[in-house]
Structures are given as C-alpha cells and as structure tokens.
Amino acid sequence: AQRVTQPEKLLSVFKGAPVELKCNYSYSGSPELFWYVQYSRQRLQLLLRHISRESIKGFTADLNKGETSFHLKKPFAQEEDSAMYYCALPRDNYGQNFVFGPGTRLSVLP
Amino acid sequence: DTGVSQNPRHKITKRGQNVTFRCDPISEHNRLYWYRQTLGQGPEFLTYFQNEAQLEKSRLLSDRFSAERPKGSFSTLEIQRTEQGDSAMYLCASSETGGSEKLFFGSGTQLSVL
Numbered sequence: 001a002q003r004v005t006q007p008e009k010l011l012s013v014f015k016g017a018p019v020e021l022k023c024n025y026s027y028s029g030s031p032e033l034f035w036y037v038q039y040s041r042q043r044l045q046l047l048l049r050h051i052s053r054e055s056i057k058g059f060t061a062d063l064n065k066g067e068t069s070f071h072l073k074k075p076f077a078q079e080e081d082s083a084m085y086y087c088a089l090p091r092d093n094y095g096q097n098f099v100f101g102p103g104t105r106l107s108v109l110p
Numbered sequence: 111d112t113g114v115s116q117n118p119r120h121k122i123t124k125r126g127q128n129v130t131f132r133c134d135p136i137s138e139h140n141r142l143y144w145y146r147q148t149l150g151q152g153p154e155f156l157t158y159f160q161n162e163a164q165l166e167k168s169r170l171l172s173d174r175f176s177a178e179r180p181k182g183s184f185s186t187l188e189i190q191r192t193e194q195g196d197s198a199m200y201l202c203a204s205s206e207t208g209g210s211e212k213l214f215f216g217s218g219t220q221l222s223v224l
Binding site: 004009034036043044045046049086088091097098099100101102103 | 152
C-alpha cells in the first residue's frame with residue numbers, strides 16, 4: 001500500500017541556515033510526489049510537485065527512486081518559511097486522490 | 111473569494127447528535143474530496159467525487175458517515191450519531207480532471223463532539 005513517512009515532527013533552524021525536510025515513500029509504480037504547506041491561520045496549499053521540477057519560494061525537491069525519498073530543501077531559511085509541511089503522493093496509479101504524510105513543523109528562528 | 115468554501119467553520123455538538131457540513135468547490139473543478147485531520151496527523155482520505163458520482167470511500171468512512179454531491183456542484187458530509195472520536199478537522203478539496211492534479215483545499219470545519 002502507498003505510504004508516506006516524515007520522520008521529523010519538528011525541525012528548528014536559524015534564519016539563513018540550510019533546511020532539509022525529509023520524506024520517504026512506498027509506492028508500486030512510478031510516483032508523482034508533492035509537497036503541501038500550511039502557514040499559520042491559512043489553508044493547506046500546494047508548494048511544489050516533482051513533475052514540474054520547479055523551485056518555489058527557494059524550495060526544491062528531488063525524487064530519489066533508489067532511496068524512495070523526496071526531501072524538500074532550501075539553502076537559506078527565512079522566518080516566513082515557518083509552517084507545517086506535508087509530503088503527499090497519489091493513492092493509486094490514476095492519481096485521483098492522495099496519501100499525506102504526518103507532517104513536519106518547520107520553525108525558523110531569528 | 112473564489113476558492114473552496116466550507117461551512118460551518120466550527121461545530122460543537124453533543125455525542126449522539128447528527129451533524130452536516132457543506133463544501134462548495136471551485137466552480138470549474140470536477141473532482142471533490144473529503145479528508146479528515148486530527149492533531150499531529152496529515153489529512154486522511156475519506157471519499158471523493160467526480161461530478162456527482164462517488165468513486166471511492168475509505169474504510170475510515172463508517173456507516174454513520176454519508177457524503178453526497180447531488181448536482182455535481184456542492185457536497186455535504188453528514189455524520190450520524192456522533193462519537194467523541196469523530197472530533198477532528200474535516201477538510202474539503204477540489205481539483206480539475208486529468209491525472210495527478212493539484213488539490214485546492216478549503217479552510218475546513220472543526221468538529222468537537224462533547
């Protein structure tokens with residue numbers, strides 16, 4: 001069954017430090033993975049998807065099929081990056097709904 | 111605001127009562143999803159619709175839960191004979207059709223069962 005794990009519940013870094021939010025998955029097939037973010041008092045929203053190979057707000061994520069990982073990285077964290085981050089992948093090969101990880105709370109300290 | 115709208119934002123009820131939540135998706139979106147989120151967890155899939163057809167239900171969705179999307183527009187989620195374990199944030203999301211599409215989430219309905 002498809003599953004997403006995010007080993008860190010809380011990650012604290014200082015402003016300007018690099019940050020890496022870990023995501024590991026189990027999936028039969030070629031997955032498409034997503035990172036969703038929820039800022040304080042805002043709704044859950046898409047941050048980036050691996051198929052787009054884009055950088056959003058300085059964040060990037062690389063799919064490593066050998067390690068079944070999709071870690072989210074940013075070289076220099078900003079205070080406004082503080083939020084809950086959820087890794088997600090489709091529940092099936094049709095991509096019609098999603099499994100979410102438990103989330104990691106990122107706290108960027110001044 | 112043309113995003114996904116959920117009502118009410120908060121619902122407090124006594125155990126054993128029935129509750130109903132409403133979700134209005136983004137108008138051109140064919141797919142509508144219901145998720146449940148408890149403290150410290152990510153959203154857990156409950157059910158989803160493509161237009162008016164309910165295509166999948168999670169085993170989390172017991173017989174006390176029912177969802178409808180009668181005209182392929184708004185959806186309702188009803189919980190009958192609520193239990194304290196039903197206390198959670200109920201999230202609605204919508205997306206366009208066609209592969210792994212981006213989900214647009216509502217703000218959720220926070221249910222507290224006393």
